[in-house]
Amino acid sequence: xKKGTLRQILLLTDGCSNTGEDxxxxxxxxKEEGMTVNVIGIVDRQEMxxxxxxxIESIAEAGGGISQVVYARQLSQTVQMVTKKAMTQTIYxxxxxxxxxxxxxxxxxxxxxxxxxxxxxxxxxELGETMDLDIIILVDTSASMKNKLPxxxxxxxxxxxxxxxxxxxxxxxxxxxxxxRKDVDKLIxxxxxxxxxxxxxxxxxxxxxxPTGPALQEGIGxxxxxxxxxxxxxxxxxxxxx
Amino acid sequence: xxxxxxxxxxxxxLLPNEVVVxxxxxxxxxxxxxxxxxxxxxxxxxxxxxxPVAIKIASxxxxxxxxxxxxxxxSKVQRPSLGPSFYDADDYITPDGCYPFYAMEYIKGExxxxxxxxxxxxxxxxxxxxxxxxxxxxxxxxxxxxxxKPENLLVTGNPSRVRWLDVGGITKEGRAIKEYxxxxxxxxxxxxxxxxxxxxxxxxxxxxxxxRAYPSRFExxxxxxxxxxxxxxxxxxxxTPFSDVIHKGLEGKYKSAMDMRKELMEIIQNTTFTSTxxxxxxxxxxxxxxxxxxxxxxxxxxxxxxxRERRFVGIFESMLFASFLLILYILYLFGQAV
Numbered sequence: 086x087k088k089g090t091l092r093q094i095l096l097l098t099d100g101c102s103n104t105g106e107d108x109x110x111x112x113x114x115x116k117e118e119g120m121t122v123n124v125i126g127i128v129d130r131q132e133m134x135x136x137x138x139x140x141i142e143s144i145a146e147a148g149g150g151i152s153q154v155v156y157a158r159q160l161s162q163t164v165q166m167v168t169k170k171a172m173t174q175t176i177y178x179x180x181x182x183x184x185x186x187x188x189x190x191x192x193x194x195x196x197x198x199x200x201x202x203x204x205x206x207x208x209x210x211e212l213g214e215t216m217d218l219d220i221i222i223l224v225d226t227s228a229s230m231k232n233k234l235p236x237x238x239x240x241x242x243x244x245x246x247x248x249x250x251x252x253x254x255x256x257x258x259x260x261x262x263x264x265x266r267k268d269v270d271k272l273i274x275x276x277x278x279x280x281x282x283x284x285x286x287x288x289x290x291x292x293x294x295x296p297t298g299p300a301l302q303e304g305i306g307x308x309x310x311x312x313x314x315x316x317x318x319x320x321x322x323x324x325x326x327x
Numbered sequence: 328x329x330x331x332x333x334x335x336x337x338x339x340x341l342l343p344n345e346v347v348v349x350x351x352x353x354x355x356x357x358x359x360x361x362x363x364x365x366x367x368x369x370x371x372x373x374x375x376x377x378x379p380v381a382i383k384i385a386s387x388x389x390x391x392x393x394x395x396x397x398x399x400x401x402s403k404v405q406r407p408s409l410g411p412s413f414y415d416a417d418d419y420i421t422p423d424g425c426y427p428f429y430a431m432e433y434i435k436g437e438x439x440x441x442x443x444x445x446x447x448x449x450x451x452x453x454x455x456x457x458x459x460x461x462x463x464x465x466x467x468x469x470x471x472x473x474x475x476k477p478e479n480l481l482v483t484g485n486p487s488r489v490r491w492l493d494v495g496g497i498t499k500e501g502r503a504i505k506e507y508x509x510x511x512x513x514x515x516x517x518x519x520x521x522x523x524x525x526x527x528x529x530x531x532x533x534x535x536x537x538x539r540a541y542p543s544r545f546e547x548x549x550x551x552x553x554x555x556x557x558x559x560x561x562x563x564x565x566x567t568p569f570s571d572v573i574h575k576g577l578e579g580k581y582k583s584a585m586d587m588r589k590e591l592m593e594i595i596q597n598t599t600f601t602s603t604x605x606x607x608x609x610x611x612x613x614x615x616x617x618x619x620x621x622x623x624x625x626x627x628x629x630x631x632x633x634x635r636e637r638r639f640v641g642i643f644e645s646m647l648f649a650s651f652l653l654i655l656y657i658l659y660l661f662g663q664a665v
Contacts, residue, residue, distance in 0.1 A: 198351050199416040206392040246514045250503035250521035
């Protein structure tokens with residue numbers, strides 16, 4: 086049996102969306118498509134507005150993923166941790182669903198005694214190590230992000246180092262929003278790892294718009310296209326968390 | 328750092344004397360006090376049926392279950408000193424929900440860095456030799472420690488022996504490192520990947536030695552990461568005898584922990600002389616620094632003293648003036664009487 090692919094959208098932003106569709110609704114759509122949306126909010130000196138933090142949390146919640154607000158200098162550690170944790174969480178969700186199918190509606194992993202739970206967790210860890218992973222990274226490049234972009238670069242290279250250590254295959258694609266003419270611009274096409282990101286963020290937008298919703302929408306489209314291309318021979322790895 | 332994920336459950340704080348009873352095995356533990364806070368949960372000292380135990384409790388059952396798996400593995404092949412012994416894993420049911428926990432051996436000792444900081448360079452060598460021996464045994468069983476750092480180590484007493492405290496980062500060889508701390512991670516410094524292999528741990532051992540000389544650690548220089556790290560080693564006298572070993576550890580040149588241990592032991596044996604002179608130099612250094620501090624202290628003290636003295640002089644002056652007036656008055660009285 087083929088193990089299937091985990092699909093994640095990673096959103097890096099420093100504020101609220103202010104144009105286009107509601108990103109929370111779009112994140113729910115992503116979840117329906119079997120993808121996970123993780124959001125990382127980046128702050129520097131001043132704290133993020135409450136509305137910004139709320140939006141970030143709600144997007145991740147709707148997208149079945151994890152959110153975290155961090156200072157730019159802690160970004161590397163956070164990006165890899167959020168990504169890995171979200172993978173485990175997704176697999177755990179699927180395993181949980183399987184369990185309730187086998188043991189009955191009300192049962193989940195926590196209803197098993199610790200010894201059996203341990204055995205199942207080994208399976209979850211094993212899958213997390215060996216499953217393939219596709220990640221679309223959406224980076225907010227609105228004006229306020231300018232001085233944070235070197236840290237974003239650093240963090241993405243670090244993520245690549247972390248994931249390369251896995252047994253499973255990884256593929257990354259890097260997009261920025263807002264784009265020059267469109268909502269998003271492609272910076273780097275699907276690649277197994279990032280070698281260098283220097284110069285990746287040259288095309289900076291200076292406009293004040295942050296089209297987070299439309300960017301997520303695009304992300305889903307890109308992921309869908311890739312799924313079609315890879316063909317339907319692959320087992321689908323749907324998630325539906327309780 | 329706290330993660331907010333889709334499963335929202337409050338972190339649990341246990342108070343002293345609270346009794347935690349397991350849902351499955353019915354063992355009870357009376358909480359004594361909090362011992363520490365880790366990435367996966369909070370550790371408490373508790374009183375179990377057979378004496379003191381350490382209890383780790385968390386809201387997230389995923390990571391704690393993985394950790395129990397690792398601990399169980401070592402309980403099967405438990406020899407003294409490969410991490411704390413595993414006793415029990417269970418769930419604690421509270422009105423807020425179900426919190427998984429596990430009980431393990433309570434290891435009492437001194438924190439790793441403070442222990443070393445009060446001692447000479449030879450102790451750094453000895454502790455690392457002990458650590459490398461344990462790591463070698465771990466590696467032979469197909470495991471990599473992962474998150475090796477002073478906070479995860481403890482020195483138990485008489486005779487002094489280094490022990491592992493937290494085994495949450497232990498990863499099967501060949502997999503991706505489960506947990507790491509940037510300062511001790513070779514991926515962060517650009518010295519290699521995050522695949523679990525013996526060289527990964529040996530890099531962290533080198534960083535552990537560097538941490539002895541730089542207790543507050545330092546960050547990567549974005550422009551020249553690796554060269555800056557190597558020059559840091561050369562800058563500190565306490566690291567001088569070990570610098571070859573540290574460099575080789577950083578560069579992944581040792582095939583096994585045993586190789587590194589052997590070279591380190593040779594160094595400790597052959598540099599007894601230099602290590603004592605080094606100590607003398609160090610002592611002199613500390614003496615001069617103490618002197619410096621004393622001088623500074625003196626300055627500070629003298630400033631306070633000056634103030635005090637000034638006040639004192641003031642009182643003295645007024646008393647002198649008062650007695651002078653008194654004498655004049657007495658003389659006046661005598662004058663009157665005569």
